[in-house]
Amino acid sequence: MAVNGPDRVLIVDDHSLVRDGLRSIFDDAFPSCTILEADSLEAALNTLEQEGDVDLVLLDLNIPDVSHLSGLEALRDRFPATPVVMVSGVTDRKVVRDALAAGAAGFVPKSLKRAAILDALNQVLSGEIYMPELEGDDSAAAEEDAIRSRIDSLTPQQRVVLGHLVAGRLNKQIAYELDVSMTTVKAHVSAILQKMNVFSRTQAVIMAGKIGFKG
Structure with missing residues (x-):
């Protein structure tokens, strides 16, 4: 690899x-x-x-x-x-x-x-x-358990934002849907990446997809 x-x-x-x-x-x-x-x-x-x-x-x-x-x-x-x-x-x-x-x-x-x-x-x-x-x-079940634990650590609003990321929406679309500022969306995305221990939106979406998370 x-x-x-x-x-x-x-x-x-x-x-x-x-x-x-x-x-x-x-x-x-x-x-x-x-x-x-x-x-x-x-x-x-x-x-x-x-x-x-x-x-x-x-x-x-x-x-x-x-x-x-x-x-x-x-x-x-x-x-x-x-x-x-x-x-x-x-x-x-x-x-x-x-x-x-x-x-x-x-x-x-x-x-x-x-x-x-x-x-x-x-x-x-x-x-x-x-x-x-x-x-x-x-091992697959253990990995899924670990992913669920990380997603469970998200706040309710962060889970909503993650759901939008999984749906492929951009920050400006998420801001419009939630009626919040772009700065707020960026802060949520940053917190999501930290809590899920990943470094990109794509990695977060892939990880969420492994357990079928939709938001």
Whole structure:
């Protein structure tokens, strides 16, 4: 899968060997990408505050200063437009589904081979949600559950606007239909993209289409 490479990525893991391994994947696939590193959630938050936006955060599920998904939740709260991919040796189905429902852009097991990890990251960079294949699990159903959870996080007005996006209407048409300003529509669209963890209207429409959302 060919996608535009990321400009900057933050790797958050308390094990230097894991960070080195993930860094080498980016060095090989995206040699111009700048890699930032942090060994704790606190360091990660400080790095993002100081360095500004990044295209992707790779976050270990188990680092010393987080509990369960608290690290993901903190990053999603402070930097809602930044996709966060969980990277973990844990592949429990409930943990994976909980992470995706909480807004993770993907869940990558550390046991995957390099090529599979790169494919997973490419899927996320192209706006998809990456869900690993787990024994006895229905990945498609889990992805749909995650999408529904994200759409459920929208306000009623945002859901209405998303319905108009799905119908293919432009901002000026939505503004006319809802009798609101273009500025208001743009604000709603921006919030929708952030909450759905996508970067374009097209990606939001595709995601909504996967569960048959019409508004």
